[in-house]
Amino acid sequence: MPEATWTYLMDMDGVLVHEEHLIPGADELLAELTGTGTPFLVLTNNSIYTPRDLRARLLRTGLDVPEESIWTSALATAKFLDDQRPGGSAFVIGEAGLTTALHEVGYILTDRDPDYVVLGETRTYSFTSITRAIRLIEQGARFIATNPDATGPSREGSLPATGSVAALIQQASGHAPYFVGKPNPLMMRSALNRLGAHSETTLMIGDRMDTDVRSGLEAGLKTILVMTGISAADTAEHFPYRPSRVIDSVAALVGSTDKPFG
Template identity: 35%
Template structure:
C-alpha cells in the first residue's frame, strides 16, 4: 500500500521520535505540521521512545522548541515504562539500577528503593559511564535471584561518528555472564506498547503507529495489533519495509502526503 493516502479514521496515534519527528537535533518539518493537525483535530497522540536517558519533560521541551506540540504527559520513555512495570508487579520494590538521569529519576519518582545488595530487580538502561564494577554488581544480583529488566534491546546507536554500542550491547554482558535473559521493556516488545494503549484509552485496532524503523517501531505495532504507517525519513527505507514478510499497513515518503481523516 506504498504511497497511499489514509482511508481510515484512527482514534489515536502513537509516534516514534528520532527518524520520524526529528533527525538528531534537526526537526522534520512535515512531521511538525502533522502533529499540529492532530492537535487541531483533537485526536489523542503519544510519543514513545526507546531512549532511557532523557526525562519526559526534557523530551517535551525539545519538541516544543522544534515547533511540535507536546506536553510532558504525552511522552512515554522506556524508563518510565520500566518503573511502572516493576511497581505494578510488586509493592515497594528495590532495584539495582544502571542508567542515566532519565532512568534514575523515573525509578525514584515511582517509589522504587535503590539497593545494590540483594535487590528485587536489576534494571539496566543506556549508561555512557558504564564500568566493570557496575556490571559486576548487576551480575551478582541476578545470580542471587533478582529479576532482570532491560529498558530496550537496541544493539547500536547512530551518531555523527557512526554506530556506537546501544543498551542491548550493554545488557548482553549481564545476560551472557549469568545465563539469564532480561525482560525487555521497549519497542518492539509488548510491555511499553500495552502501557501506551492504556494511556491513549483506545483499542489497538483504533490506533495507528507511525515510525521509521521496521525492527523497532513497525514490528512493535504489528505485534500489538495496530495498523502501522512507515515513513521513509529514518532508518528503514520504503523498499526494505515493503520487502518484509509482514510489511507495514501503509508506507509513505513523508508525513506530508498522509491525510488525517
C-alpha cells in the same frame, strides 16, 4: 454510526526529528492533531531522558510536545515493575530518565539484595556497575532491560547501547533479560492504557520494521512506515510482515489525520 477517532502513536527519531533536526511536516502534523483534539503519544526507546528533558530537546527543533504526550521505555519499564511488584527495589544502571521513573512509582534504588537489576541506556557505562549487576543477578535478582537496541547514534558514529550491554551481562551471568521497550508489544499496550485508547482505532508510525512496525502489529494496531529514518523504499519487502501503509514522511498525513487510510 459516526466514524471512530484515530489515536496516534509515533516514534520520535526518524519520524519527527532526524539528528536533532525537524523532519518537514512534523510540526504541521502535531499542530493538526492538537488542534483537532486527536489523542497522540510520542514514543521512544531512549531511556536516558525524562519527558521534561525530551520536551526541551524537541522545542529546540521547533516541535512543541507536552510532557504528558511523551512515552519512553523508562516509563514503560517503571509501569511494568509497579504492576509486577509494587513498592519493590532495584539496582539501576542508567540515567535520570530511568531513575526518575522508578522513583515516581515508589521504587527503592539500592545495591543491597534488590528485587531487580534494571539496565537502561547511559553514555557512561561503568565496569564496576556492570560487575555489580552480574553478581546481583547471580544472587537472584531478576534481570530487566529497558530496550534491546544494540547501538545508538552519535556524531562520531555508533555507540554501544542497552542491548549490547545486556548481552554482556547475560553472557557473564547466564541469565537473559526481559526487554520492556519496542519491539515488545507491552510498550504499545502501556501507551494505549496511558491514553485510554483501543488497539482497533490506533495506528503506530515508525521508521523501523523490526521495532516500530513489529510492535505495532503484535499489539493489534494499524502501522505506517516512513522513509525519513532507517528504512528505504524496499525495506518492507525484506520482512515476513508488512505495514498497513508506506509513506515518504509524516507530511503525507497532514490534512487527512481523520482518515489516514483513505
